[in-house]
Amino acid sequence: MAIFESSPRARAAALAAPPFLYAVLLLALPLVTVVAVSFMTQQGVGLDLTPTLANYREIFTSPVYIWGNAQRWGVLPVSLFVAGMVTLITVVLAFPIAYFVSFHVDPGRKSLWLFLITIPFWTSYLIRIFLWKVILGFNGVVNTALQAAGVIEEPLQVLLYNLSSVIIALSHSYIVFAVLPIYVALEKIDRSLLEAAQDLGENRVTTFLRVTLPLAVPGIVGAVLIVFIPVIGDYVTPELMLGAGGRLMANMIQAQFLQLNNWPLGAALALVTMTVVVLVALLFVAINRRWLRGRS
Known part of the structure; x- marks a missing residue:
């Protein structure tokens, strides 16, 4: 002692x-x-411990995982596309919500508004996904409403079991994770800066574009990272919304571990995906740092 x-x-x-x-x-x-x-090889139910690059060679040479072919993209580019679209949609939709709560809601009621925003996410994740299947299904809410309005005669089959349905379901599931960091960034903005900009002749639009939006960039970058990273690892939503024939990278990894019993290939796929995600995250962090350095 x-x-x-x-x-x-x-x-x-x-x-x-x-x-x-x-x-x-x-x-x-x-x-x-x-x-x-x-770096191992699957041998039946056991592992061959001899180091090998065969798993990575298969990933980078097979048309399934990365490079694709003339008919379809590889699984990793499709997964990045879905994650990018979900991130873009959630950030675009989350910013007005965060802006309204931060600038137009009475300070004493902001916590209540944030509480109300999170209420839908008290429901089980799986229940929310199944609800989207009910909404977008062949006899779902959307098709029924369009038929009742006379817009279509037969139910649309393109609403479900495609990438669009996955993007919609994931955007709904992760939008709250984009609202909160953007709200925090907006709350940190000194309101006197906005008043000073308007005193110098700026209108509301130019004040937003030249003062509010630039100061909110750290929150936007945070929202991008908070949404993008878990979305690319989500395998439940693609499994349910794409059907048995659709797979993203997370589904491929899950299948290698739990269905095909090929742990080495699943581990290699996980590391390749993780590396790509880290590179994307570092890119956004670098952009944020350069932006802050330029502003200072």
């Missing part, structure tokens, strides 16, 4: 040791395991 009383470094190390070990056991160790397994 004397060493802890006399050495600040020893006390700091003792305090940091439990969370460090926790992070190693729950984050670093599983990741290292996945990396190691990705």
Whole structure:
């Protein structure tokens, strides 16, 4: 005990040791395991521990995963497209909501509005996905309403079991995660800056474009990252909204681990996807830093 009383470094190390070990056991160790397994080969129910690049060679040479062919894209580009569209839609829809709550709602009622925004997400994730199947289905709400209005004679079959339905369901599921970071960024804006801009001759539109929107960029970047990263790893929604014939990257990984019993290939797919996501995240972080540096 004397060493802890006399050495600040020893006390700091003792305090940091439990969370460090926790992070190693729950984050670093599983990741290292996945990396190691990705260089192995599946042999029946066991693993051949001989290091090999065969799994990565299959990923980068097969037309299924990355490069695709003349008829269809690879699974990874399609997954990036879906994640990008969901992120774009959620951010575009979330910004007006966050802006309204931040600038037009009475300060005493802002917490109530945020509470109301999160209420739909108290429902089970699976229930919300199945509700979208009811809405977009062959005899669903949309088709029934269009038929009743005389717009169509036969139910549309293109509303469900395609990428559009996946994008719609995912956008609804993740929009709240885009609202909150944008709202926080807007709340941090000094209102006197807006008044100063209007005193200098700016109207509301130019004040928004030249003051409010630039200051909200960190929140927008945060929303992009918070939405994009989990969306590309979502496999439940594509499984339910695309049907048995549709697969995104997360579904491919899940199938390799739980259906095809090919853990090394599943681990390699997971690492390739993780690498792409990290590169996209670093790109947005770099853009945010450069933007903040330019503003300062």
